[in-house]
Amino acid sequence: MRSAPTILHLDMDAFYASAEQAAKPSLRGKPVVVGGLGPRGVVATASYEARRFGVHSAMPTAQARRLAPNAAYLVPRFTLYRTVSDQVMGLLGQLSPLVEPLSLDEAFVDLEAGGTADDTASARAIGEQLRDAIRAVTGLTGSVGLAGSKMLAKIASEEAKPNGLLVIEPGTERDLLAPMSVRILPGVGPATGDHLRRAGMTTVDDLATAGEAELVRLLGKAHGVALHRMALGYDDRPVVAERDAKSVSVEDTFDMDLHDRVRVRTEVERLADRCVQRLRAAERSGRTVVLKVRRYDFSTLTRSETLRGPTDDPTVVREAAARLLEAVDTTGGVRLLGVGVTGLADYTQEDLFAQAAGERAAPEVPAQEEQDAGGHGDEPADGAQEQETAEQLAARRWPAGHDVCHDTYGHGWVQGSGVGRVTVRFEEPESPPGRVRTFRVDDPELQPADPLPLVRDPVDYSSWPARLPKSRSGPGSSGGESRP
Template sequence: MSENFIRKIIHLDMDAFYASVEQRDNPDLRGRPVAVGGARERGVVAAASYEAREYGVRSAMPSTTALRKCPELVFVSPRFDVYKDVSRQIRAIFAEYTPLIEPVSLDEAYLDVTHNLKELASATQIAREIRAKILAETQLTASAGISYNKFLAKLASDYRKPNGQFVVRPEQGLAFVEGLAVGQFHGVGPVTAAKMNQLGIFTGADLREQTAEFLQQQFGKAGHYYFAIARAQDHRPVVADRLRKSVGSETTFAQDLTLFPDLLDGLRPSLEEVWEYCQRTGILGRTITLKVKYADFQQITRSRSTVSSIPSQAALERLCKELVESLFPLPKGVRLLGVSLSNLSNGQHAAGRQLTLSF
């Protein structure tokens, strides 16, 4: 790619997606704090409306904690089939503008509109049109970030939430990054942010002062990525279909989980995400891997392979349940769970091809 080539990338993110769908379909929930998930003692919040977020309720939070923060919280059981249908509607709108669509989850995607199907020069206009079409066809709002790379577009989409959009132009990239706390950077988790803070790195400007050698010494291979994003650089393309070995999704919980029903509830959104990809692409896998990160950040995996591809969501859930059961008795609380499929095939080709579900 030429150094003078400038991409036009949009990051589209639905606003409080699951909760907003529930409020749309049930007028009694509108304007009220809503949590999608289990209300029982060992439930977990899968998503929270903006009204609930004002009380500090967040996804992956235990239901008991959420209720303490917001006693008026209304719990609604998730309807993943409905969310998937809405997601397909939204992606059909994206496809009117570009074939370069890289879904991150049911409610989030990157679009490369540098060369778009409507031959519009303005990515800002495209984002505005897409958001208007989403509202007209689904009665749901979306926020957008527009920039010249994926990293900045992702950051920008948070700036006008909900129901807004924000642009970071090429001449603004460096200044935009330098004023942000490193914990706001996509790809810098809480543990890495804490380590950076211990090293005296608090902002993008602090990060940019570090040499590539120092960052690689402290953070390994990720150091190269941190060196680049501190300079507002991200050369990853938006890929609509890429050759990969696995597809996966994971969730970090607001509080550590210790009970078997909690772990199953916490794993469900990731299971839904992975199976939605399988349904959309026709690609299936033979090996399922459960990723577990404990409260002390020790990480383990448990895997199981089948003779033929896992044929259904029920079969995937059954295997996941068995893998979760194998963790007990738990040595300590669980802060993250993830599930991935590998040994992929689409029936005709040995190698699977996937859209990225998580980063």
């Protein structure tokens, strides 16, 4: 445990939804829900305006629509989110060599290792400057927590939301944690929380008072000891710069169960190709191919095959996944399919059988990640495409919220599609709210487009933090606070 709050935790505020609001002037200040829009879609992120209606992440989109029927429902744009995340992580990397990303919108930073802070005053100054820098470079806001440990820094950033900064002074940890719910501690999910509640423990102070022996009796030695230490405010986990991925995988949940065995195999092969795209993007190869099948009754089967050596050959992965599928009974229907690769390595040992087969080259498909939030998949192969309605095909080509460009009207985004039409609002991140126009789904003047930068001329922070301007007043720079 440190004597100064030099571990920083950054959590971007409602990241996906905030990025969409920044990109779309007409949605600012309005409820926005990002996620899968199909019957089985799930909310990835909800704006704070939508949260007032009770919408939250991991909620079925159908339930969210009942709670907030007038919200804007958008399919995720991971290309935009990754671009913004790279900008934010770049700023963090200039603070310290020890940056531990947890996701696209969340990371720990060891300020002491970077020599940028060694006491409360300097840590607070860096936290405020970081929030200013993020706003200037991306147009978005983030909440910052500062403490002497990772656990408390994360708790601080959560307490600071939205768009705030909170410093937890070392030595005050136990008093701060005591009245909080046990669910605030890492490793306490719904099941563990319910188990503790039945034992009469609902607050962190209850855990600390119960003692280590009682928690070990209830939860087992490893979990019980760790939870008691955290209840007392102890957490000596270091910030780890390299979080090496153990696997790469993709999966799709389908709006309607798949019954046609040929269609199921087509989807597995398509997922294998997408998985290899991610594998190659990470400059990795893998040795074990994993197939995941969730059937109509929600039962989930997992099958794996270990190859003779690591590979990133799409043909090898595709054929291995197809072999695994042969051993799975899909009678009754399939609602979810997934393909993954584990046993990752930094090199590739090509499969000799694939080479002997004539080095068949599989066409590479663009990596689309809307399915991670429960959305539709990519366009299927020709044989499967005939089974889809024109409405489904239109939804695939014109996902709600995605960028388009019209030869006459310029850049815009899809508000929705149906009955052979697509409705587009023409506006850009730094323009006033734009006009809405409707076109045929096959209008030759309308094409999909790449996202525009959220900030056209971002401030140059290449010298950050040495010459970073002092924290200024205005949006995105509200003062921080300290606890106790």
